[in-house]
Amino acid sequence: MEDRAQGGMTALLARATSADVRADEALQVAIDDVFLPDAARLDDRTRLGVTLLLDDLANGIAATVRRHAARLLTARDESALAERLAVSGGGETGRALASAGLLRDAQLMREIVGRVRQDVIAEALPAMAREDPDASSLLPRLLYHADPVVGKSAAALLGAESRRRIGGPVGAPLASDLPVEVHRRLVWMSAAAVRDQFAKAAGAALPALDRALAEAAMRSIATHDEGERLEAVALRLAAALDPSPGERATLLVEALFDRRLALFIAVIAQGLGLEHADTRDIVLDPNGERLWLLLRALDLDRATIARIGFSLGEADPRRDLDGFAEMLDTIVAIDPLAARQALAPLLLHRDYRAALTAFARSQQRSALTWDWTA
DSSP states (O other), X not given: OHHHHHHHHHHHHHHHXXXXXXXXXXXXXXXXXXXXXXXXXXOHHHHHXXXXXXXXXXXXXXXXXXXXXXXXXXHTXXXXXXXXXXXXXXXXXXXXXXXXXXXXXXXXXXXXXXXXXXXXXXXXXOOOOOSSTTSOOHHHHHTTOSSHHHHHHHHHHHHHHHHHHHOSSTTSOOOOOOOHHHHHHHHXXXXXXXXXXXXXXXXXXXXXXXXHHHHHHHHHHHTOOGGGSHHHHHHHHHHHHOOOHHHHHHHHHXXXXXXXXXXXXXXXXXXXXXXXXHHHHHHHOTTOHHHHHHHHHTTOOHHHHXXXXXXXXXXXXXXXXXXXXXXXXXXXXXXXXXXXXHTGGGGSOHHHHHHHHHHHHHHHHHHHHHHHHO
């Protein structure tokens, strides 16, 4: 009885110590939340969308890895463990990765937050009056374009949009629709979470489980086709259309009218030789200064810029519509060549730009430290 009491007391003290640490962590999170600038704070809908998407992706990838690992284990005479893997609900992976802090990945979160914000704004875009009320919407019309490459690309974009909204056929491997490097990291993290979940049940078969999960993860990475991502398909359609400056203005307005924000972003990116992700960041930025530079670099006229600005402003409450109206004359006065020169750093390699940004931040921190000590 004394041993049992001593053990209970030790466990209670350990839990109390852990609770003290958790309380301190919770306080730090609360402090960060209180002082987070409103401009940097996610709205409730975006936050929920990010949480659900991360959970769906992690759980879906884990399910794909688990199913293939189960097949491998069955072939290797580990049927009991294979059955455990196959019948598991598998909804724990997203929560496990979040609890471990492994989803705090800048590239992953950039993609997830950008995708969710793009969807939220696209759904909120206002209806605009068509010049021809009887004309069909943009993508269905492009299906019958005189250039078969355009028609094929339009059909591919419709398919990519459908896959992203509702997924693929039941039982088919999950298409994460992530950039290849981000997909690779999430696959390995998900495989590690599955391993942690089943390690105790595996017992002596743990080495076999590790081999099966590693092979299943490599298969998921090898079969990932980045070229089928919605963004890549939208860029191919924009390249196939290769619009003239006048056609580009009409195409951008029509893409917004049809709430095809991925195509809107792709048309801008194609016109300036930018990456889709960089262009998306600029289009979704509520401040808008860089977007106005993009539009002037494309030599868009006042009416087109006004329609784009007011449409995005109505869809995104974070934007300052009155401020945009006051700035419109200034925006239109920017010379297209000067706008392109200002955007030149965006054409540099992303890793190089990231290194330049890190270096600039380091210099700023050094300057602040020097000023304080002086």
